[in-house]
Amino acid sequence: xxxxTQPDIHITVSEGASLELRCNYSYGATPYLFWYVQSPGQGxxxxxxxxxxxxxxxxxxxxxxxxxxxxxxxxxxxPSVHWSDAAEYFCAVGAGRNAGNMLxxxxxxxxxxxx
Amino acid sequence: EADIYQTPRYLVIGTGKKITLECSQTMGHDKMYWYQxxxxxxxxxxxxxxxxxxxxxxxxxxxxxVSRIRTEHFPLTLESARPSHTSQYLCASSDNRxxxxxxxxxxxxxxxxx
Numbered sequence: 001x002x003x004x005t006q007p008d009i010h011i012t013v014s015e016g017a018s019l020e021l022r023c024n025y026s027y028g029a030t031p032y033l034f035w036y037v038q039s040p041g042q043g044x045x046x047x048x049x050x051x052x053x054x055x056x057x058x059x060x061x062x063x064x065x066x067x068x069x070x071x072x073x074x075x076x077x078x079p080s081v082h083w084s085d086a087a088e089y090f091c092a093v094g095a096g097r098n099a100g101n102m103l104x105x106x107x108x109x110x111x112x113x114x115x
Numbered sequence: 116e117a118d119i120y121q122t123p124r125y126l127v128i129g130t131g132k133k134i135t136l137e138c139s140q141t142m143g144h145d146k147m148y149w150y151q152x153x154x155x156x157x158x159x160x161x162x163x164x165x166x167x168x169x170x171x172x173x174x175x176x177x178x179x180x181v182s183r184i185r186t187e188h189f190p191l192t193l194e195s196a197r198p199s200h201t202s203q204y205l206c207a208s209s210d211n212r213x214x215x216x217x218x219x220x221x222x223x224x225x226x227x228x229x
Contacts, residue, residue, distance in 0.1 A: 034217070043121075043205055043220040044158075051215045090157070094216075101146075101209065101216045105158045 002027040002093045004106035012112040013081050021076040021109050023065075023091030032094030033074040034103065035065055039087045047089075050074065061085070086113045118142055121206050121221040128196055129229050136191045136224045138206030147189040148207040148218065151175060158205060164189055165211075196228045 003026045013019055025031055032051050036044040048059025055067040065076045074091060091106040119140040128134055138147065145166045150158040150173075160173030164183040178200070179193050189208075193200055203225050207218040 032215075036220070041223075041225070043222040044207075046217060046219065049215065049217055088155075101211060102160065102163075103218060107157045108155070110155070 002031070002095055002104045004091050004093050004104055006089075006091055006106035006109050008109045009107070010110045010112065012114060014114045015083050016080050019076075019078045019081045019085070019111070021089050021091075021111070023074045023076065023106060024072055025074060025091075025093045026072065027093055027095075029096060031074075032096060032101070033065075033067060034092040034094065035059065035063070035074070035076050036090045036092065037061075037087050038090065038108075044090065047076070081111075081113055083113045083115065086111055119206060119208055119219055119221040121204075121224050123224060124222060125225045125227075127227045127229065130195075130197055132196050134193050134196055134226070136204055136206075136226070138189045138191070138221060139187050140208040140219075140221075141187060142208065142210065142219070143186065144208035144210045144219075145186065146209045146211050146216075147183065148209075149173070149179075149181060149189070149191050150205040150207065151177065152203045152205055152223075154203070162191065196226075198228045201226060201228050 005024045034049045035047040038044050050057050050067045088108045090108045092103045095102045122137045147164045149162040152158045159175035161177040162181040203223050205223045206221040209218045
């Protein structure tokens with residue numbers, strides 16, 4: 001069974017600073033990986049996804065993530081954070097088509113942005 | 116942008132009442148899901164469906180039930196609400212005909228049972 005760990009429960013950064021949110025996964029085969037963002041009281045919005053190919057994937061809102069198989073990681077990055085980026089971020093791993101493409105979510109990282 | 120809707124967005128109800136949370140999508144997706152999310156916590160899959168007349172239980176045991184009579188609707192029902200059911204319920208859908216199958220989420224329903 002797959003699992004996802006987001007080691008940082010809370011992160012606070014200053015507006016304009018760079019950001020990296022960590023995600024580590026455990027899965028026996030090639031993983032499908034996702035990052036979602038959840039604003040307060042809202043559903044989840046897809047930021048980006050990795051299925052294959054280039055290990056650096058670009059997403060919406062200026063986010064990018066890099067898949068590193070050797071480290072079982074899929075960290076999310078943004079070079080300059082905006083106050084509107086304050087939200088909860090969830091990393092998820094998909095089980096693949098043969099397992100119904102079910103997702104397992106990490107515990108989330110809450111991002112706070114200081115002015 | 117995904118077209119998936121949930122109603123009501125917020126619901127406060129007394130113990131013992133029957134409730135139905137609605138979820139609908141206009142994308143023709145065959146797969147639909149219900150997740151439960153306690154405040155500040157991760158999502159747990161409670162139900163999913165591969166298509167019409169298909170329903171399966173997820174990883175987290177739930178007293179709720181679901182039905183899938185039409186492709187676009189996937190309602191969740193609690194026959195007798197209890198305070199322990201207080202949570203946020205998120206509906207999602209995906210198209211398993213595409214290679215990069217991706218789940219798209221609705222805005223969620225926040226349920227408070229008094």
